[in-house]
Amino acid sequence: MSEAKLIDGRAAADSLRSQVASEVADLKARFGVTPGLAVVLVGEDPASQVYVRSKGEQSLAAGMHSVTHRLSADTPQDVLIGLVQSLNADPAIHGILVQMPLPRGLDEKAVVEAIDPDKDVDGLHVVNAGRLSQGLPSLSPCTPLGCMILLRQTLGDDLSGLRAVVVGRSILVGRPVAQLLLQADCTVTIAHSRTRELAAVCREADILVAAVGRPRMIPGDWIRPGAAVIDVGINRVPFDDPAKAAEGRTKLVGDVDFKSAREVAGAITPVPNGVGPMTVACLLANTVTAARRIHGI
Ligand code: NDP
Secondary structure, three states: OOOOEEOOHHHHHHHHHHHHHHHHHHHHHHHOOOOEEEEEEEOOOHHHHHHHHHHHHHHHHOOOEEEEEEEOOOOOHHHHHHHHHHHHOOOOOOEEEEOOOOOOOOOHHHHHHHOOHHHOOOOOOHHHHHHHHOOOOOOOOHHHHHHHHHHHHHHOOOOOOOEEEEEOOOOOOHHHHHHHHHHOOOEEEEEOOOOOOHHHHHHOOOEEEEOOOOOOOEOHHHOOOOOEEEEOOOEEEEOOOHHHHHOOOEEEEOOEOHHHHHOOOOEEOOOOOOOHHHHHHHHHHHHHHHHHHHOOO
């Protein structure tokens, strides 16, 4: 069998961002509505700072109103919740994202639950999770939305009847991606750390989504020939080259062993530049969706 088609997440994210920018321009011109995104960063976590900067820059580039609130790591819970409540009440803000993880001592769940579900563009509020599980209009988490866009671009809009296996059941990725696949009329299996005979379960999949966080855990011989493989995992490992590894240099790999998987799969996302770039683009898309709904457009 020939090598799998590479699913290009960077190109897909570029195209989604330009689609969002034209929707923003249309909302401004026809309705006088500028979608607004507020991002809240608590503390100094370096990775979070990079993510937050990128969210701010990309929302501005799409023509959106964008504000970033930076709070110190010792911010009390009630002050953080007070900020979220003021953003809930701010008519210029349609999307609120509190960057996770929060510093120790802050209750992440309580903070997420304080966000107005209609402005919960990260899709993590229980109301949005409930709406998603009942097949109602919701704001869905960004990475799972990105997975679905990549799948539809690869396999076409109609995923109905395909067998999908999702490895991982987190609230952030595994569960919501499984719900979205179910909404798309796939036959869905959710696997996790207690699943027996995981290799055999994976081999049943026309669509295999890996969201585990274990480097190269899924080898090519767990993959059904021709399957579409979406690798959500982002894992930092030493370089294979011993000289580079000895210098302490690292690289990113997914949960799927890309080299062997590519020999078998029909299509596969690389890591990096697969699912990753879709996450922020979907955050922008969710903010436009929230603005439309809030204004009844
Ligand atoms: P979590 O740690 O929250 O969840 C991991 C899941 O994998 C759990 O459900 C766990 O099962 C399951 N699991 C762990 N070990 C095994 C195993 N041996 N066999 C089968 N299942 C197993 O991770 P997340 O969902 O938050 O993230 C998963 C990966 O995706 C990470 O690498 C993360 O960095 C990446 N990620 C990438 C994003 C992107 O933008 N591309 C965004 C978000 C995450 P159990 O529930 O039984 O413990």
